Amino acid sequence: MVNSLMVSFLFAIVFADELGWMKWDAFDEIEQQFRTVTGDNCRSKPITDLIMPEDVLTQIPKYNELRTKVFYKNRTNLIHLHNLALNRAFYFSYIYQRLNTSDVFETMPDVHYLHFSVAADINANPIVNGSAMYFDQDCYYPNWMINYDFNRTLPLFAPRSWRWDDSFDMVNILREPTLTTTFVVDAGSGLNKNYTNHGYRMNPWYDFWLPDTHPVYDSTRKFTWSVNLKFSNSSGVFTHNTFEGFNFFGPNNPGTNDPIEKLPVRFTRPYFDCARSNKWVVSAVSPVADFMPRYSNWTHLRRPRFVGVVVMDTDFEHVDFNPCGISAGNPGPSYLAGIDRCKEHSKCKHLSGFGFRRGSYVCKCRDGYRYPTEIEHPYKGSNIEESTWTEYNEGFNCTPTERKY
Incomplete structure (x- = not known):
């Protein structure tokens, strides 16, 4: 019995020595943070445990470098996330200002349209695992409030969707996730859902542009865009054969040397999406512009304002990182560089x-x-x-x- 215990003890020492040659490194630190935060304990964790270091996500696509910089194929997903957020921000900025008149306001995207829109973003893009549009405090005008004060707003409104694990749904007989089910909610409704408050904990996308309370910076943060469109009510038939021009305010169009603060799309640090998808995610964020107040007979009292943000999420564990040392193909700073x-x-x-x-x-x-x-x-x-x-x-x-x- 003693000999058996001695052999087991010596084997354990040798085995541990054989597998213990790999020293603790930066990847182990991030993985420990990644594994220890769950949906059950995230509410009790400090904020520092729910947000990863800033340089964990590297080689981030930037709007003013897309045509002049080489992006490797391990960043094509982030570029698509960047372009999708910018596309949605341009669309909603245009449509809200285009229909910003009292005679057509009822045709604006309503509550149901926005819920369907964020769900469609996920179902149409396999790399997108979360989509949302967060309106700022008292900036959402519901077009169905026709029996109330004309300029009435909702305090908070945020259609939010994420990819749902439907493995155990009754209709899923294979018990495997189909990746075609989304969970859609209004993230601003209910108690303790004020995402404009820092007590909301996980809203790193909010401070990029909101609240927009500095009109002196309008000329540097909002850019005037012009489009010429033909309108149609049926396939292949235009209501008018001429193009109709329209100018609207939208996200910024930065110069080559402008800092990151002036980019139209910003990326968050990896953070834990607590009490929602309960995953570590990375978000691309772009602002939506509109006139405030929306309906007024005195247009000189209105100004373009960022009324909300479009947020596109992807799972952090699906984003590649470069473990090689700092080099031309792996520019720093990079928290996970050099762990090969x-x-x-x-x-x-x-x-x-x-x-x-x-x-x-x-x-x-x-x-x-x-x-x-x-x-x-x-x-x-x-x-x-x-x-x-x-x-x-x-x-x-x-x-x-x-x-x-």
């Missing part, structure tokens, strides 16, 4: 499609070195991350060649 385990005679190359997982790289031999003839190359990061100390120490090597560079 390539040896000194090999160099790291990033692989796309891994999301927030280890092993998203390969190790290639540097100039002047070659792979052993009996192994498969290049060395996969996923194999390195799963290796023991003996396997790592004796393998994944590159032998020098006679040719020097």
Whole structure:
């Protein structure tokens, strides 16, 4: 019995030593934060535990760099999220100002339209796992209040949807998520739902543009756009053969050297969407402009104002990160850079499609070195991350060649 316990004890020491060679790094810190916050305990967590460091998400698409900068394929999803948020912000800015008259206000997008719109954003885009439109305090004019004061607003209104796990729905006989079900709510209705208040905890998208209380900055934050459209009531038939021009205020059109504060789309830090989707998400945010007050006989008393924001979410665990060191293809600052385990005679190359997982790289031999003839190359990061100390120490090597560079 004693000998058996001694053998087990020695085996445990050797086993722990073989697998304990990987030191604690930045990925372990973020993964610990990622795993420890859940939908059951997020309400009791401090804000610092619900928001990740600012440089965890890197190589963020910027509006004024889309045509001049090379974005790698591991950022195409973020670019699509960026463009979708900007598209929705332009559309609602245009339609609200285009119908901002007393004779056609009833044709504006109503409550039901907005709920269907955020649901359609998710169903039409596999990478989008959340869509919302948050109106600022007393900035939403419901077009069905025809029996009330004409300029009456709702205190808060925010159609919000996210992709719902329907694995255990009664109609789902396969018990597998179909990814076609969305959960839609008004995030501003009910008790303790004032998302304009910092006590709401998880509203990092709000302070980008709201509340818009500084008219002196209108000329630098809001841009005048002009469109010419033909209108139609049936397919292929226009009501008029001429284009109708219309000018409206919308998101900013920044210059090449303008700072991030003047971009029309901003990305949040990864945060936990507590009490809603209960996931770690990254949001692209763009502002919606309208005239306030909306209906007035004295137009000089109105001004363009950001009345709300369009928010598009994607799951943080599906966003790639580059574990290789800081380089031309991986500009810093980057919290997760340099966590690869390539040896000194090999160099790291990033692989796309891994999301927030280890092993998203390969190790290639540097100039002047070659792979052993009996192994498969290049060395996969996923194999390195799963290796023991003996396997790592004796393998994944590159032998020098006679040719020097």
